[in-house]
Amino acid sequence: MKSIIIIGSGIVGASAAYYAAKAGNSVTLIDRADRGQATGAAAGIVCPWISQRRNQAWYRLASNGAAYYPVLIQELEALGEKETGYKQVGIVSIHEESKLDKMEQKARERQAGSPEMGELERLTPEQTKDRFPYAGDRYGSLYVSGAARVDGSAIRDALIRSAKRLGAKFIQGDAKLLIEAGQATGVEVNGESLAADRIISAGGAWAAELFKPLGLHLKVVPQKAQILHLQSDDMRTGDWPVAMVPFGQYIVPFEDGRIVAGATHENNAGFDDKLTAGGIYHILEKTLDVAPGLAAAEFTGAATGFRPATLSALPFIGQVPGQEKLFAANALGASGLTAGPYLGMQLAKLATGETTDLDISLYDIEEAFEGAE
CATH class of the missing domain: 3.50.50.60 (FAD/NAD(P)-binding domain)
Known part of the structure; x- marks a missing residue:
């Protein structure tokens, strides 16, 4: 010891x-x-398999991290933990067709070595909206069944x-x-x-x-992230998949209509934790473009977090x-x-x-x- x-x-x-x-x-x-x-500020998305990052060291770490989660959650639950913040809900990655082609190709190359990825399914805009009701009519998506959401705190x-x-x-x-x-x-x-x-x-x-x-x-160094908190009138959001949208943005539904959307990637802000009009606008502009149904959600607050980053x-x-x-x-x-x-x-x-x-x-x-x- x-x-x-x-x-x-x-x-x-x-x-x-x-x-x-x-x-x-x-x-x-x-x-x-x-x-x-x-x-504490973040909502996590566990789905490294569709990332377009080419660094193999990063992918190895991230994919191992995804594979470790079910083991860890089982251990924590055995110790009496009821609220781990982790739930496998799948993901819809909503993008234009050319981006989805590359994403699907990369995911299928990785699928054999990552069984925890689950099933892959290419969805039309209508099918995407069936799974994620706030989605619009312009974009289809790639659905990954093994993806999960995590409440950081x-x-x-x-x-x-x-x-x-x-x-x-x-x-x-x-x-x-x-x-x-x-x-x-x-x-x-x-x-x-x-x-x-x-x-x-x-x-x-x-x-x-x-x-x-x-x-x-x-x-x-700190990388500043601004994150939005929204409240939906639809209380069934706990089973909705996470949505990844263009420009590195995400929409993470939780139980009882709670939704987190984000996030900015600000490299030169230091530890300035103020929320900015530009940051909030950036998140809303990118997310509402592909998920216009989100416009009716109540804005309940926002938060700032500082990711640790290196060059x-x-x-x-x-x-x-x-x-x-x-x-x-x-x-x-x-x-x-x-x-x-x-x-x-x-x-x-x-x-x-x-x-x-x-x-x-x-x-x-x-x-x-x-x-x-």
Whole structure:
């Protein structure tokens, strides 16, 4: 058994805490509750198989993340969790025909190796509207039965509650590294010094400041996302599929008429969490173009979240350069809720000396740091 401190309780940190506690380790999870945490603001779409991204390392991580979800949800439910925020509802990817042709071709190439994808079906505009009633009459879609939706705050909270049931301790506070002879040995939080066998950084968009006392610059920056919350008069939305629409936008229906639409991808906004007219207009313009029925929904609010991103657009995981006890994973960007639980599990395995299921050399942590020797 190892003593493990995990800094950051977003989706990666919460998953790492759950897995490490399940494996019998002494776990302390610390979070300072920064405003705009991506996990809490987001609605996730688990459907990596139709992505047009060509990076194979990204696809391997995302597809493994999708495959891990049913296993994880079964475990959480066995521990008494009733509200995990995850539900397999399928997806309709609504686009023009030429885009759908490419999407379907890519998905069918991947289908044999990803049975969790389920069935693929090309839908006419009328068939699309039958499955997703807010759709318009101009576009058909590609339906993927194995796709799922995720409520970010619900899955995070379920992981944290489960970790606590397994003995983990949760502390709200601002953790600073304790350093001896250039090595991180523990943290100071709320005036208390805590030593540990292993320290895990899962601080998302805010993680860089943790490493400054070590002379390391972590090249993770915030990417701002504005997200809209709507309320439908139709209460049957809980069984509707997720809708992906052009320009990287999505519409995620939840139970009782609640709908989330988004999101912007703002790379130079820093941690400015204000909602903007331009951001809201961008989301509404793109979503209403293909789902005009959404125009009648009540606008009930909006939120801002900050995705952790790097210039390479590829996440990293590993032992922090030059550090014996310090490990980190980060930079999932918009894939956080798809791959986060799986990456958190791999991070816990790595830190505790277990063999990972993932070839972490594909997600090189040294490239994420400046100042590392």
